[in-house]
Amino acid sequence: MSLRLADIERWDPQAVRAVADAAAGHAESVVAAANVLAAVTEIGWEGAASERAREVVGQTGVELRFQADQTLAIAGAIAPGAERIAAIKARLRVLEAGVRAAHLDIDRVAGVVMPAGSETATALQLGLDGLIDDAEALDAELTRALGQSAAAPVPRTPAGPAVPGGDRPPAEVKRWWDSQSAVQREALLATRAAELGNLDGIPVADRDRANRAVLAGDHGTAADAVREALELNGLRTGAGVLLLLYQPKAFGGQGRAAIAVGNPDTAAHTAVLVPGTAHNVTSGWLGEMSVSNVFNEMTVAAEPAEPVSVVAWMGYDAPDSLLDPRVALPGLARTGGALLAGDLRALAVTAQRDSHTTVVGHSYGSTTVANAAAGFQMPADDVVLVGCPGTDLAGTAADFGLPRGGRVYVGSASGDPVTYLAGIRGGSAGIDPVGVQTGLGADPAADGFGSTRFKAEMPGIGRQPWADHTGYFDPGSESLYSIVGIAAGDGALLGEHGMTAPHRSSVVGRVASALGLPNWANPITDPELLRPAATGHSHTNIPERR
Amino acid sequence: MTPAIRTLIAAMLIAAIPGCEVPMSERETPTLSPEQARAQVVTAAREIAAALPSPVREAWFWPGPCGDGPEFRGQMRIAYDRTASSEVSDSQIAAVIARLRASGWTDATGFRSRSATLVKNGVHAVFRAQNASTATRGVEVLGGCGAPPGGAAPDSRPERIELGEPAG
Numbered sequence: 001m002s003l004r005l006a007d008i009e010r011w012d013p014q015a016v017r018a019v020a021d022a023a024a025g026h027a028e029s030v031v032a033a034a035n036v037l038a039a040v041t042e043i044g045w046e047g048a049a050s051e052r053a054r055e056v057v058g059q060t061g062v063e064l065r066f067q068a069d070q071t072l073a074i075a076g077a078i079a080p081g082a083e084r085i086a087a088i089k090a091r092l093r094v095l096e097a098g099v100r101a102a103h104l105d106i107d108r109v110a111g112v113v114m115p116a117g118s119e120t121a122t123a124l125q126l127g128l129d130g131l132i133d134d135a136e137a138l139d140a141e142l143t144r145a146l147g148q149s150a151a152a153p154v155p156r157t158p159a160g161p162a163v164p165g166g167d168r169p170p171a172e173v174k175r176w177w178d179s180q181s182a183v184q185r186e187a188l189l190a191t192r193a194a195e196l197g198n199l200d201g202i203p204v205a206d207r208d209r210a211n212r213a214v215l216a217g218d219h220g221t222a223a224d225a226v227r228e229a230l231e232l233n234g235l236r237t238g239a240g241v242l243l244l245l246y247q248p249k250a251f252g253g254q255g256r257a258a259i260a261v262g263n264p265d266t267a268a269h270t271a272v273l274v275p276g277t278a279h280n281v282t283s284g285w286l287g288e289m290s291v292s293n294v295f296n297e298m299t300v301a302a303e304p305a306e307p308v309s310v311v312a313w314m315g316y317d318a319p320d321s322l323l324d325p326r327v328a329l330p331g332l333a334r335t336g337g338a339l340l341a342g343d344l345r346a347l348a349v350t351a352q353r354d355s356h357t358t359v360v361g362h363s364y365g366s367t368t369v370a371n372a373a374a375g376f377q378m379p380a381d382d383v384v385l386v387g388c389p390g391t392d393l394a395g396t397a398a399d400f401g402l403p404r405g406g407r408v409y410v411g412s413a414s415g416d417p418v419t420y421l422a423g424i425r426g427g428s429a430g431i432d433p434v435g436v437q438t439g440l441g442a443d444p445a446a447d448g449f450g451s452t453r454f455k456a457e458m459p460g461i462g463r464q465p466w467a468d469h470t471g472y473f474d475p476g477s478e479s480l481y482s483i484v485g486i487a488a489g490d491g492a493l494l495g496e497h498g499m500t501a502p503h504r505s506s507v508v509g510r511v512a513s514a515l516g517l518p519n520w521a522n523p524i525t526d527p528e529l530l531r532p533a534a535t536g537h538s539h540t541n542i543p544e545r546r
Numbered sequence: 547m548t549p550a551i552r553t554l555i556a557a558m559l560i561a562a563i564p565g566c567e568v569p570m571s572e573r574e575t576p577t578l579s580p581e582q583a584r585a586q587v588v589t590a591a592r593e594i595a596a597a598l599p600s601p602v603r604e605a606w607f608w609p610g611p612c613g614d615g616p617e618f619r620g621q622m623r624i625a626y627d628r629t630a631s632s633e634v635s636d637s638q639i640a641a642v643i644a645r646l647r648a649s650g651w652t653d654a655t656g657f658r659s660r661s662a663t664l665v666k667n668g669v670h671a672v673f674r675a676q677n678a679s680t681a682t683r684g685v686e687v688l689g690g691c692g693a694p695p696g697g698a699a700p701d702s703r704p705e706r707i708e709l710g711e712p713a714g
Contacts, residue, residue: 238680238681262679267679297661299675475688476663478658
């Protein structure tokens with residue numbers, strides 16, 4: 001159908017612009033509704049019915065987003081059309097003025113300049129024909145654009161590209177995430193939080209947003225413990241706290257989670273803390289003081305312009321208690337070592353700068369760290385083992401496979417009974433009165449292991465043997481002082497600060513073995529037993545800089 | 547060698563080591579009610595806040611662990627504004643320390659920290675230098691260790707404390 005001049009004269013570009021604006025506004029409202037709907041799916045409702053509800057709500061969200069996309073497409077097609085309509089109408093006004101000036105007229109139905117025949121009439125007719133052709137072309141374009149939008153089928157699969165599975169390499173996931181537009185990432189975070197929060201290769205800040213969205217709808221001991229840990233660490237440090245791993249149902253409901261005080265992706269120095277026996281998410285370890293103690297000291301040990309991060313990693317199934325038979329076996333430390341190494345490889349992929357990473361293992365957690373390094377190629381610059389009952393797969397420091405300049409540092413209080421469970425290299429390998437080997441491998445504090453041992457004595461030796469095992473992160477302790485120095489990249493300065501300690505003696509250990517002395521006599525192998533805590537240091541309490 | 551003799555030798559070796567002698571003062575833990583623990587650090591925190599060079603943004607109190615038993619200590623974190631440079635911050639902290647020394651605070655001995663640390667009446671104050679990781683500077687206040695009467699654990703929830711305006 002051909003357009004008539006009367007049709008063109010009725011076109012109203014202002015009205016078309018208003019329609020385009022209204023369509024765009026409507027699309028925004030639909031997207032907002034879809035986001036609200038996505039949040040509704042995270043209400044902590046469990047069971048078969050909840051799965052079906054999520055499915056239905058998920059499809060509704062997909063349809064809403066589809067409708068929003070289509071409405072936006074219409075708005076996008078209409079908006080430039082309005083400008084072209086205005087231009088055509090302006091041309092028509094100029095042409096009509098020319099017709100009047102030549103004392104001619106226009107047949108508005110036929111689109112003909114009258115009377116025809118003169119040179120002026122012919123020129124004006126050519127202009128009028130061109131104008132009507134352009135108007136018809138514009139009309140056809142708009143009709144085609146609107147028709148395509150209306151004909152597009154509603155997708156039955158989630159909008160946007162598929163989220164990579166958890167089995168994909170972190171680097172591949174990172175490339176996929178980087179390839180998404182900011183709008184797409186926002187949409188994915190709003191609709192696919194449960195898949196993104198624990199996906200290795202997603203930046204920590206985005207994982208935090210996704211995990212917090214899931215956490216907001218969760219109830220139960222693990223969720224409550226994580227919420228409390230996020231709050232407590234924020235209050236105690238004044239830093240941003242990120243939830244980079246959140247699986248509340250893992251390990252029989254004890255939970256698998258990790259939080260970061262300060263963002264490890266942007267930190268110059270990161271310390272990863274790995275706890276030991278009797279710790280899990282529900283026990284509240286993520287909110288214990290050790291995390292904030294290390295962070296607060298690290299902010300001073302590092303240069304003022306260097307951001308730091310402390311990751312509290314409760315990512316493995318630790319033995320439940322000292323009565324748990326698994327505490328004397330390396331199985332959980334090996335499984336946990338694989339998990340730890342994997343999580344650290346993911347952090348290495350999302351790091352935005354060259355950073356220094358120190359992995360700090362305590363008690364059974366130190367065995368886990370040793371296994372992550374010796375058995376699973378854990379990426380770390382330095383390793384700290386405190387209260388270590390043995391290094392299992394690592395027979396010496398060389399087995400940790402650290403990069404050039406990396407070291408294995410050890411803090412073992414002479415009064416810490418757990419550290420004597422480890423076999424002293426070349427000496428008494430944890431021989432108890434009935435001759436049974438105990439412990440989880442080599443003692444990294446012994447001579448010949450190849451570690452750097454730092455001072456880690458606790459005040460009041462012998463008063464509370466168990467406190468000697470749990471006090472390595474206490475404020476004001478020699479141990480904490482050394483740990484943060486290492487984590488801030490200053491481990492090589494421990495000797496200069498008078499913080500290194502002599503190793504346990506394998507010679508004395510051999511004598512003890514020859515005499516058949518029981519395990520609890522092993523402290524006689526430790527030269528540190530003679531030194532009260534907090535003596536012999538060369539540093540002061542004045543803030544130090546490298 | 548019989549097990550009894552082996553045990554005797556080991557016990558004699560351990561007993562002969564002077565480091566194992568524990569002073570009486572370290573064996574005894576004073577009784578400290580949750581209210582006393584709170585008052586101890588809040589009083590100290592008010593004195594510190596008055597000496598700070600910029601407004602206190604927030605201050606929080608909580609009972610922290612002390613050893614592995616029922617003992618606990620009052621703890622606080624005082625957050626106050628950063629300055630434009632770390633050099634200015636360090637000089638301001640040095641001035642605060644000088645002010646507090648004049649009112650009875652002394653250098654902490656036996657308390658190892660990367661930060662300047664003062665002590666008064668058994669309360670430690672740890673002055674954190676400015677760092678890019680945090681939006682504010684901080685002072686941590688740690689009270690003395692005490693055991694609650696009857697072994698009752700204090701409420702561990704953090705409490706926001708209003709410390710008032712600094713003297714400038």
